[in-house]
Amino acid sequence: MKTDRLIGIITTIQQKGTVTAPYLAEKFGVSRRTINRDIEDICKAGIPLLTKQGAGGGISIMEGFSLDAAVLTRQELSAVLTGLRSLDSVSKAPASDLLAAKLGADTDIPRDMEIDLASFYKNDLAEKIETIRRAVKETRRIVFHYYYAKGEADKLVEPYRVVFRWGDWYVFGFCPAREDFRLYKLRRLWNLNVTDEFFTPREVPPEKEPNRSRTESMTDDYIVTAVYEPAVKYRLVEEYGPASFITREDGKLYTEWGFSTPEDALRWLLSFGVDVQVTAPPEMVKKMRSAIKKMKKRYKT
Structure with missing residues (x-):
């Protein structure tokens, strides 16, 4: 605790320039005598x-005397605290306030960014x-029970890390039954x-690392051609970007995209209701008609 307080005192002085002993005593919840001893210890450590x-x-x-390499600027501290606050949103033991106290950060450190990684299911997610x-x-x-497109099953997995990708949380690990590395939402x-x-942790092949882009991690062998209404342009942009479609003269949006499987394509297309018309391949047109019937x-x- 004393080391944390000493670091906090140094950081506070570096940020504010000049501070009083009563201010430091109140900030760190100790007596003025303790602060005086801390100042002596800091000087003995070579910081004048x-x-x-x-x-x-x-x-x-x-x-x-420069401490630029030893402490954080206000901008750097703001970035660190922003990252920690985002983790607090999915943690059962918040750490940002504790670290802020250790670093001597004041409440006026700007909060110019707010990141909530938990969405609406924080309690279950944090656990x-x-x-x-x-x-x-x-x-x-x-071990866990897992729900996926083909049904549900009990899984045994060797966990390697928790991953936040593509707007969701996953566990990345090795599945002994499949003898392969997988991501589980x-x-x-x-x-x-x-x-x-x-x-015993295994070496992860580069092609199995979960830090690849979404397009790199997904196959796109099943090509579907479709035309969307202008009203759903925002969804196409959100998912694939503004360069992913061609705007026709009538305002409708032409796409030619690849999907992992016909089933994945069907689920995506049906989510648009009357705002999409599939034109190819014929097999997918038939699947759409059948689903609509x-x-x-x-x-x-």
């Missing part, structure tokens, strides 16, 4: 602090992330537990 009595006086760093991180640290396998993962089974029967009165 000057104390000036009277009005306008206080404690400062000797002119010409899962904490459990997975513990399993990674202890190199223990985890935490929102589809339930009944998570850490087992008593230890594992089934929906009509379901809602037939």
